[in-house]
Amino acid sequence: MARIFVTQPLAGKALERLRAVAEVTLNPDASTILPKDKLLEGVRDCDILCCLLHDRIDAEVIDAAPSLRLISDGAINPTNVDMERAKARGIAVRTIPNIVAESTADLQWALLLAVARRVVEADRALRRGLFPGGQSVYFAGAAVGGKTVGSIGFGAIGRHSARRARGFGMPFLYFKPSRLSSEEEAAEGIGYRSLDDLLRESDFVVINAAYRPETHHLIGAPQLAMMKPTAYLINTSRGAIVDEAALAAALRSRTIAGAGIDVFENEPRVHPGLLDLDNAVLTPHLGSATLETRVAIADCVAGAVLEFLGTPA
Numbered sequence: 001m002a003r004i005f006v007t008q009p010l011a012g013k014a015l016e017r018l019r020a021v022a023e024v025t026l027n028p029d030a031s032t033i034l035p036k037d038k039l040l041e042g043v044r045d046c047d048i049l050c051c052l053l054h055d056r057i058d059a060e061v062i063d064a065a066p067s068l069r070l071i072s073d074g075a076i077n078p079t080n081v082d083m084e085r086a087k088a089r090g091i092a093v094r095t096i097p098n099i100v101a102e103s104t105a106d107l108q109w110a111l112l113l114a115v116a117r118r119v120v121e122a123d124r125a126l127r128r129g130l131f132p133g134g135q136s137v138y139f140a141g142a143a144v145g146g147k148t149v150g151s152i153g154f155g156a157i158g159r160h161s162a163r164r165a166r167g168f169g170m171p172f173l174y175f176k177p178s179r180l181s182s183e184e185e186a187a188e189g190i191g192y193r194s195l196d197d198l199l200r201e202s203d204f205v206v207i208n209a210a211y212r213p214e215t216h217h218l219i220g221a222p223q224l225a226m227m228k229p230t231a232y233l234i235n236t237s238r239g240a241i242v243d244e245a246a247l248a249a250a251l252r253s254r255t256i257a258g259a260g261i262d263v264f265e266n267e268p269r270v271h272p273g274l275l276d277l278d279n280a281v282l283t284p285h286l287g288s289a290t291l292e293t294r295v296a297i298a299d300c301v302a303g304a305v306l307e308f309l310g311t312p313a
Contacts (some may be wrong), residue, residue, distance in 0.1 A: 002309060003067070005046035007034050007055050011291060014298035021311045022048070033268055040064045046074065046309070050301050050312030051080070054267060056287065059085040065216075070094065072304040074297045079211070096306035098156050099296050100288035105160035107287050108236045112204055115232055115281040142230065142257065145169050150202030152195065152218070153237070154180070161206060162190050173198050176209070199226040204234060211238035221246040224255055231247040232258045236287045238262035248273030251280055253290025262287055 002022040006015070009030045018024050027034050027042060033054050034042070043049055043065040049223045051057055057122040059082045062068065071081055071093045078095050086093050110299040114120055118141040126138075132138035145168045151158045172190045174180075175198045185192060199205060205227060209215050219233070220243040227233070231258060235242055244265050250256050251274070258279035262269050267285060274280050288297065306312070 002047045002050045003045055004050060004241075004305065005042045006050040007039065008052055010050070010298035010301060012295035012298050014295075014302035017302045018050070019303060021278070021306065021309060030228060043068065046091060050074075050305065051296075053080055055080060057081040057086075062086055062089060065183055070305065070308045071307075072301045074301050076100070076247035077210075078226075081170075090246040092308065094308070096297055097302040099300070100293055101160055103155050103290045104236050104287035105164060106290070107262060107283070108157070108161055108206055108208075108234055109116045109164050110204070111236065111262060111281055111283065112232065112234050113144060115234075115258040115279070116204075116261040117174075118278075120281050123276050129163050148173060148201060149204045149206060150174070150193065150274035151190075152176075152198065152205065152207050154190070155210070157236070158206075158208040159188065161208065162188050172204060174297040195223075196226060199223055200228070202213070202231060203228065204232050207233070207235040207237045207241055209237055211241055215241050217241070218245040219243065221250070225251040229254060229258050230254065230257050232260065236258045239267060244271035247271075247272065248277070251272065252278050254279075257288075 004018055004022045005022045006024060006026045008027055015024065015026065023044065024034050026056050027038065037059055039055065045067065046065055048070045049065065049275045050072045054109055057071060057080060059094045060086045061073055062082060071086060071091060073081055073093060073095050075095055075131060076098050078093055083093065098280050112136055118139050149165045150173040151161060152175055154176050158174060162172045166189060173193045174190050175195045179192050193201065209218065224246060247259060247270055249260055260281045262283045263285055270282065274282060
Protein backbone atom coordinates (compact mmCIF):
# COMPACT_ATOMS: atom_id res chain seq x y z
CA MET A 1 0.00 0.00 0.00
CA ALA A 2 1.29 3.44 -0.95
CA ARG A 3 2.39 5.78 1.83
CA ILE A 4 1.20 9.38 1.59
CA PHE A 5 2.33 12.38 3.59
CA VAL A 6 -0.07 15.37 3.68
CA THR A 7 1.40 18.65 4.88
CA GLN A 8 -1.88 20.20 6.15
CA PRO A 9 -5.49 19.11 6.58
CA LEU A 10 -7.45 19.07 3.32
CA ALA A 11 -11.02 20.35 3.12
CA GLY A 12 -14.04 18.20 2.34
CA LYS A 13 -13.68 14.46 1.88
CA ALA A 14 -10.27 14.43 0.21
CA LEU A 15 -8.53 12.74 3.14
CA GLU A 16 -11.19 10.03 3.27
CA ARG A 17 -10.59 9.33 -0.42
CA LEU A 18 -6.84 9.04 0.17
CA ARG A 19 -7.21 6.86 3.27
CA ALA A 20 -9.37 4.44 1.32
CA VAL A 21 -6.46 3.57 -0.97
CA ALA A 22 -3.28 4.33 0.96
CA GLU A 23 -1.59 4.74 4.32
CA VAL A 24 -1.89 8.45 5.11
CA THR A 25 0.23 10.45 7.55
CA LEU A 26 -1.12 13.94 8.18
CA ASN A 27 0.23 17.04 9.80
CA PRO A 28 -2.97 18.04 11.66
CA ASP A 29 -2.13 21.72 12.23
CA ALA A 30 -3.76 24.04 9.69
CA SER A 31 -2.76 27.22 11.54
CA THR A 32 0.85 27.44 10.46
CA ILE A 33 3.16 26.46 7.63
CA LEU A 34 4.95 23.21 8.40
CA PRO A 35 8.52 24.00 9.51
CA LYS A 36 11.34 22.68 7.33
CA ASP A 37 12.54 20.13 9.89
CA LYS A 38 9.03 18.68 10.26
CA LEU A 39 8.62 18.59 6.49
CA LEU A 40 11.89 16.70 6.11
CA GLU A 41 10.78 14.25 8.78
CA GLY A 42 7.36 13.79 7.21
CA VAL A 43 8.56 12.97 3.70
CA ARG A 44 11.24 10.50 4.79
CA ASP A 45 9.15 7.35 4.33
CA CYS A 46 6.50 8.50 1.87
CA ASP A 47 5.85 7.44 -1.70
CA ILE A 48 3.52 10.36 -2.39
CA LEU A 49 3.62 13.90 -1.06
CA CYS A 50 0.47 16.03 -0.98
CA CYS A 51 1.51 19.63 -0.44
CA LEU A 52 0.13 23.14 -0.80
CA LEU A 53 1.35 26.35 -2.39
CA HIS A 54 3.13 27.57 0.74
CA ASP A 55 5.21 24.39 1.19
CA ARG A 56 8.75 24.79 -0.17
CA ILE A 57 9.63 21.47 -1.78
CA ASP A 58 13.27 22.12 -2.57
CA ALA A 59 16.02 19.67 -3.48
CA GLU A 60 16.74 18.93 0.19
CA VAL A 61 13.13 17.91 0.79
CA ILE A 62 12.99 15.83 -2.38
CA ASP A 63 16.24 14.05 -1.56
CA ALA A 64 15.04 13.32 1.97
CA ALA A 65 12.38 11.05 0.44
CA PRO A 66 14.12 8.14 -1.32
CA SER A 67 10.83 6.41 -2.15
CA LEU A 68 9.04 9.50 -3.44
CA ARG A 69 7.21 8.93 -6.74
CA LEU A 70 4.61 11.71 -6.89
CA ILE A 71 4.20 15.27 -5.65
CA SER A 72 0.56 16.35 -5.78
CA ASP A 73 0.71 20.10 -5.35
CA GLY A 74 -2.17 22.44 -4.57
CA ALA A 75 -0.56 25.18 -6.67
CA ILE A 76 -1.47 26.21 -10.20
CA ASN A 77 2.16 26.80 -11.13
CA PRO A 78 4.58 24.67 -9.09
CA THR A 79 6.98 27.49 -8.27
CA ASN A 80 7.22 26.02 -4.76
CA VAL A 81 8.73 22.78 -6.13
CA ASP A 82 12.29 22.28 -7.40
CA MET A 83 11.15 20.95 -10.76
CA GLU A 84 14.65 20.22 -12.01
CA ARG A 85 15.40 18.01 -9.03
CA ALA A 86 12.03 16.28 -9.29
CA LYS A 87 12.64 15.58 -12.98
CA ALA A 88 16.14 14.28 -12.28
CA ARG A 89 14.69 11.89 -9.72
CA GLY A 90 11.89 10.79 -12.07
CA ILE A 91 9.25 12.12 -9.67
CA ALA A 92 5.92 13.11 -11.22
CA VAL A 93 4.51 16.51 -10.24
CA ARG A 94 0.80 17.24 -10.54
CA THR A 95 -0.80 20.66 -10.06
CA ILE A 96 -4.34 22.08 -10.05
CA PRO A 97 -6.19 24.03 -12.76
CA ASN A 98 -6.95 27.70 -12.19
CA ILE A 99 -9.96 27.29 -9.94
CA VAL A 100 -9.01 30.15 -7.58
CA ALA A 101 -9.65 33.21 -9.77
CA GLU A 102 -13.17 33.99 -8.60
CA SER A 103 -12.40 33.75 -4.88
CA THR A 104 -9.15 35.70 -5.28
CA ALA A 105 -10.99 38.50 -7.06
CA ASP A 106 -13.43 38.57 -4.13
CA LEU A 107 -10.57 39.07 -1.69
CA GLN A 108 -8.98 41.70 -3.91
CA TRP A 109 -12.17 43.73 -3.61
CA ALA A 110 -12.50 43.01 0.10
CA LEU A 111 -9.05 44.53 0.62
CA LEU A 112 -9.81 47.45 -1.68
CA LEU A 113 -12.98 48.31 0.22
CA ALA A 114 -11.47 47.65 3.64
CA VAL A 115 -8.47 49.92 3.20
CA ALA A 116 -10.36 52.69 1.38
CA ARG A 117 -13.14 52.82 3.96
CA ARG A 118 -10.79 52.18 6.92
CA VAL A 119 -12.84 49.19 8.03
CA VAL A 120 -10.11 47.37 9.96
CA GLU A 121 -8.83 50.54 11.62
CA ALA A 122 -12.35 51.47 12.72
CA ASP A 123 -13.06 47.95 13.97
CA ARG A 124 -9.98 48.05 16.20
CA ALA A 125 -10.95 51.47 17.54
CA LEU A 126 -14.53 50.44 18.30
CA ARG A 127 -13.25 47.47 20.31
CA ARG A 128 -11.20 49.95 22.36
CA GLY A 129 -14.38 51.94 23.11
CA LEU A 130 -14.04 54.68 20.49
CA PHE A 131 -17.30 55.66 18.75
CA PRO A 132 -17.00 59.08 17.04
CA GLY A 133 -20.59 59.18 15.74
CA GLY A 134 -22.45 58.67 12.49
CA GLN A 135 -21.33 61.90 10.77
CA SER A 136 -17.93 62.45 12.34
CA VAL A 137 -14.94 62.98 10.02
CA TYR A 138 -12.78 60.88 12.35
CA PHE A 139 -12.81 57.76 10.15
CA ALA A 140 -13.52 59.45 6.84
CA GLY A 141 -11.98 57.35 4.08
CA ALA A 142 -11.99 57.34 0.31
CA ALA A 143 -15.01 56.92 -1.96
CA VAL A 144 -14.88 53.81 -4.13
CA GLY A 145 -17.75 54.01 -6.62
CA GLY A 146 -16.82 55.86 -9.81
CA LYS A 147 -13.06 55.84 -9.10
CA THR A 148 -10.57 54.36 -11.59
CA VAL A 149 -9.07 50.89 -11.17
CA GLY A 150 -5.81 50.00 -12.87
CA SER A 151 -4.82 46.34 -13.15
CA ILE A 152 -1.20 45.34 -13.64
CA GLY A 153 -1.71 42.12 -15.56
CA PHE A 154 -4.99 40.90 -16.96
CA GLY A 155 -5.59 37.18 -16.69
CA ALA A 156 -8.44 35.24 -15.12
CA ILE A 157 -8.40 37.20 -11.86
CA GLY A 158 -8.15 40.49 -13.74
CA ARG A 159 -11.24 39.61 -15.77
CA HIS A 160 -13.23 38.83 -12.63
CA SER A 161 -11.98 42.06 -11.06
CA ALA A 162 -13.04 44.10 -14.08
CA ARG A 163 -16.54 42.65 -13.87
CA ARG A 164 -16.77 43.65 -10.23
CA ALA A 165 -15.61 47.16 -11.11
CA ARG A 166 -18.51 47.52 -13.52
CA GLY A 167 -20.90 46.98 -10.62
CA PHE A 168 -19.31 49.96 -8.85
CA GLY A 169 -19.39 52.14 -11.98
CA MET A 170 -15.59 52.27 -12.03
CA PRO A 171 -13.50 52.76 -15.18
CA PHE A 172 -11.06 49.86 -15.51
CA LEU A 173 -7.60 50.19 -17.04
CA TYR A 174 -5.06 47.45 -17.57
CA PHE A 175 -1.42 46.96 -18.49
CA LYS A 176 0.19 43.79 -19.78
CA PRO A 177 3.11 43.26 -22.16
CA SER A 178 0.89 41.79 -24.89
CA ARG A 179 -2.11 44.03 -25.42
CA LEU A 180 -5.53 42.48 -26.01
CA SER A 181 -7.36 43.05 -29.26
CA SER A 182 -9.70 46.02 -29.50
CA GLU A 183 -12.60 43.57 -29.67
CA GLU A 184 -11.54 41.92 -26.39
CA GLU A 185 -11.09 45.28 -24.72
CA ALA A 186 -14.54 46.39 -25.82
CA ALA A 187 -16.12 43.13 -24.66
CA GLU A 188 -14.54 43.48 -21.20
CA GLY A 189 -15.17 47.23 -21.00
CA ILE A 190 -11.52 48.03 -20.25
CA GLY A 191 -8.88 50.44 -21.52
CA TYR A 192 -5.18 49.87 -22.13
CA ARG A 193 -2.44 52.03 -20.63
CA SER A 194 1.32 51.81 -20.37
CA LEU A 195 2.48 50.88 -16.87
CA ASP A 196 3.56 54.43 -16.08
CA ASP A 197 0.30 55.95 -17.31
CA LEU A 198 -1.74 53.36 -15.41
CA LEU A 199 0.08 54.21 -12.20
CA ARG A 200 -0.49 57.93 -12.73
CA GLU A 201 -4.19 57.68 -13.60
CA SER A 202 -5.51 54.99 -11.25
CA ASP A 203 -7.13 55.52 -7.87
CA PHE A 204 -6.74 51.82 -7.08
CA VAL A 205 -3.82 49.85 -8.52
CA VAL A 206 -4.48 46.10 -8.32
CA ILE A 207 -1.73 43.61 -9.08
CA ASN A 208 -2.81 40.66 -11.20
CA ALA A 209 0.51 39.87 -12.88
CA ALA A 210 2.20 36.49 -12.69
CA TYR A 211 5.47 36.32 -10.80
CA ARG A 212 8.54 35.70 -12.95
CA PRO A 213 12.06 37.16 -13.02
CA GLU A 214 10.98 40.19 -15.05
CA THR A 215 8.21 41.09 -12.58
CA HIS A 216 10.41 40.85 -9.47
CA HIS A 217 10.02 44.17 -7.64
CA LEU A 218 8.10 45.54 -10.61
CA ILE A 219 6.58 47.99 -8.14
CA GLY A 220 9.28 49.81 -6.22
CA ALA A 221 9.95 53.34 -5.01
CA PRO A 222 9.93 54.95 -8.50
CA GLN A 223 6.60 53.36 -9.41
CA LEU A 224 4.99 54.21 -6.07
CA ALA A 225 6.08 57.82 -6.52
CA MET A 226 4.15 57.92 -9.81
CA MET A 227 0.88 57.05 -8.07
CA LYS A 228 -1.54 59.67 -6.81
CA PRO A 229 -1.10 60.53 -3.13
CA THR A 230 -4.78 59.56 -2.77
CA ALA A 231 -4.29 56.16 -4.48
CA TYR A 232 -4.22 52.67 -3.02
CA LEU A 233 -2.19 49.58 -3.95
CA ILE A 234 -3.80 46.14 -3.70
CA ASN A 235 -1.71 42.97 -4.09
CA THR A 236 -3.27 39.50 -4.14
CA SER A 237 -0.84 38.07 -6.71
CA ARG A 238 2.69 37.36 -5.43
CA GLY A 239 4.59 39.25 -2.77
CA ALA A 240 7.89 39.63 -4.61
CA ILE A 241 6.26 41.72 -7.34
CA VAL A 242 6.31 44.58 -4.81
CA ASP A 243 9.39 45.90 -3.02
CA GLU A 244 8.00 45.67 0.52
CA ALA A 245 10.56 48.04 2.03
CA ALA A 246 9.71 50.68 -0.57
CA LEU A 247 5.99 50.13 0.02
CA ALA A 248 6.37 50.53 3.78
CA ALA A 249 8.28 53.78 3.24
CA ALA A 250 5.66 55.07 0.79
CA LEU A 251 2.83 54.30 3.19
CA ARG A 252 4.59 55.88 6.14
CA SER A 253 5.37 59.06 4.19
CA ARG A 254 1.86 59.10 2.67
CA THR A 255 3.32 58.99 -0.82
CA ILE A 256 0.25 56.84 -1.43
CA ALA A 257 -2.87 56.69 0.72
CA GLY A 258 -2.89 53.03 1.63
CA ALA A 259 -2.46 49.41 0.65
CA GLY A 260 -4.24 46.09 0.95
CA ILE A 261 -1.74 43.22 0.88
CA ASP A 262 -2.46 39.49 0.96
CA VAL A 263 0.89 38.15 -0.28
CA PHE A 264 4.42 38.74 0.94
CA GLU A 265 7.90 38.28 -0.43
CA ASN A 266 9.20 35.99 2.33
CA GLU A 267 6.07 34.27 3.63
CA PRO A 268 5.29 33.71 6.41
CA ARG A 269 7.53 36.65 7.36
CA VAL A 270 6.13 40.13 6.74
CA HIS A 271 8.31 43.21 6.41
CA PRO A 272 8.25 44.73 9.92
CA GLY A 273 7.74 48.21 8.50
CA LEU A 274 4.23 47.23 7.39
CA LEU A 275 3.00 45.83 10.66
CA ASP A 276 2.31 49.03 12.60
CA LEU A 277 0.76 51.05 9.79
CA ASP A 278 -2.91 52.01 10.09
CA ASN A 279 -3.13 52.62 6.33
CA ALA A 280 -2.23 49.03 5.46
CA VAL A 281 -4.67 46.11 5.63
CA LEU A 282 -2.72 42.85 5.77
CA THR A 283 -4.05 39.30 5.38
CA PRO A 284 -2.14 35.97 5.48
CA HIS A 285 -2.48 34.84 1.84
CA LEU A 286 -6.25 34.29 1.90
CA GLY A 287 -6.90 34.74 -1.82
CA SER A 288 -8.49 31.35 -2.40
CA ALA A 289 -9.66 30.85 1.18
CA THR A 290 -13.32 30.15 0.66
CA LEU A 291 -14.57 26.78 1.82
CA GLU A 292 -15.87 26.00 -1.66
CA THR A 293 -12.50 26.71 -3.29
CA ARG A 294 -10.57 24.88 -0.59
CA VAL A 295 -12.73 21.79 -1.16
CA ALA A 296 -12.15 22.05 -4.91
CA ILE A 297 -8.37 22.32 -4.39
CA ALA A 298 -8.37 19.33 -2.03
CA ASP A 299 -10.37 17.28 -4.52
CA CYS A 300 -7.85 18.10 -7.24
CA VAL A 301 -4.92 17.12 -5.01
CA ALA A 302 -6.57 13.84 -4.02
CA GLY A 303 -7.78 13.18 -7.55
CA ALA A 304 -4.25 13.44 -8.92
CA VAL A 305 -3.11 10.82 -6.41
CA LEU A 306 -5.94 8.44 -7.25
CA GLU A 307 -5.25 8.82 -10.95
CA PHE A 308 -1.54 8.17 -10.40
CA LEU A 309 -2.35 5.02 -8.44
CA GLY A 310 -4.85 3.89 -11.04
CA THR A 311 -7.66 3.91 -8.50
CA PRO A 312 -11.21 4.96 -9.41
CA ALA A 313 -12.09 8.39 -7.98
